[in-house]
Amino acid sequence: MEEPLPVPASEGQSTKYKFIQLHKEGDIVRLTLNRPPYNVMNISMLEEIGHALDVVDMMQQTKILLFEGSDKSFSGGLDIADHTEEKAYQMLEAFHRIFRSLIELEAVSISVVRGMALGGGCELAACCDFCFAAEDAKLGQPEIKVGIFPSVATVLYSRLIGLHKAFEIILTGRVLTAQEAEAIGLISRSVAPAQLDGEVQRWIQFLTGFSAPVLRYTRRAISDVVNMPFEDALRHVEGIYLNQLMSTEDAKEGLKAFLEQRKPVWKHR
Numbered sequence: 001m002e003e004p005l006p007v008p009a010s011e012g013q014s015t016k017y018k019f020i021q022l023h024k025e026g027d028i029v030r031l032t033l034n035r036p037p038y039n040v041m042n043i044s045m046l047e048e049i050g051h052a053l054d055v056v057d058m059m060q061q062t063k064i065l066l067f068e069g070s071d072k073s074f075s076g077g078l079d080i081a082d083h084t085e086e087k088a089y090q091m092l093e094a095f096h097r098i099f100r101s102l103i104e105l106e107a108v109s110i111s112v113v114r115g116m117a118l119g120g121g122c123e124l125a126a127c128c129d130f131c132f133a134a135e136d137a138k139l140g141q142p143e144i145k146v147g148i149f150p151s152v153a154t155v156l157y158s159r160l161i162g163l164h165k166a167f168e169i170i171l172t173g174r175v176l177t178a179q180e181a182e183a184i185g186l187i188s189r190s191v192a193p194a195q196l197d198g199e200v201q202r203w204i205q206f207l208t209g210f211s212a213p214v215l216r217y218t219r220r221a222i223s224d225v226v227n228m229p230f231e232d233a234l235r236h237v238e239g240i241y242l243n244q245l246m247s248t249e250d251a252k253e254g255l256k257a258f259l260e261q262r263k264p265v266w267k268h269r
Contacts, residue, residue, distance in 0.1 A: 015055075019045035022052050027063040027208055029056050029107070038076035039069045041120055043087065045079075046094035053101040061268060063208050063215055066200075067111040067128055069121075074111070074137070077119025080146070092151060095120060099152055102127050103223055106216040108207055112200055113137045114193070118175070122186075123152040126160060129219065130203065131187040133178040134196050139186065140175035159226065161185045211250035212268040218245075 015022040019035040019042075031052055033039040041049075056065050069075055082091050102109055111117075111125040113133035122139045125131050133139065141150045150170060157166035161184045169176070169186075178190035191199045207215065221240045225233035245251050249267050257264035 017048040030066045033069045038073040040076045042079035042082045050097045062107040065109045073115040074113040074117040075121025134193040137178045142173040144173045211266040213248045
């Protein structure tokens with residue numbers, strides 16, 4: 001009999017799953033991968049992450065979802081022990097559910113990489129809206145070396161970094177330094193290890209200074225249209241802007257505050 005998954009964390013409290021931890025603090029939710037030593041993701045862990053993302057999506061005032069691992073490893077990828085012919089469908093289903101949820105999530109997602117982010121771990125880190133990595137971190141897609149290919153990277157990376165770089169990373173299995181990953185656009189920033197926490201906090205402070213609904217509608221507009229033809233995308237964004245964004249109190253307040261040359265007072269509605 002399967003054990004029920006945990007209920008959402010209350011304010012300032014942590015929800016402990018078996019392989020992850022979910023902690024809510026104000027408008028920030030921290031999702032910590034916790035399967036030592038390298039946070040290799042088995043099916044149960046993937047299902048916990050998927051459930052946690054559903055929980056975060058229900059927290060309407062959440063502005064930031066912060067993905068973290070340990071100092072040793074963000075994630076070493078998917079567990080080969082669960083990658084058998086019998087379990088491959090179940091594993092891919094649980095893994096792909098995470099990315100579908102991340103793409104549709106209205107909160108801004110930030111991943112913080114220390115140590116390694118390989119295979120599925122690299123895909124998870126790179127799929128977040130922002131990815132910050134310590135300069136000594138290693139990122140890559142080594143799947144081809146064991147006779148498989150990274151399913152999400154084959155779809156995502158050409159859109160993030162261009163076709164030629166996607167071929168290079170996926171077909172060679174080469175592991176990149178954080179500086180190389182930043183140079184090609186796979187991650188947002190590579191930062192000296194001692195400065196990583198401060199840099200992440202600086203960005204969080206900056207982003208959380210905005211209105212929650214405005215941040216969510218803006219993120220949705222960017223994410224929704226990335227693969228649409230231009231005219232369809234523009235019409236979709238027009239709908240979000242006119243029918244949703246402009247109906248919020250905060251959009252009206254922001255424009256009024258600008259005209260009155262004062263700082264806006266967000267009501268987050």
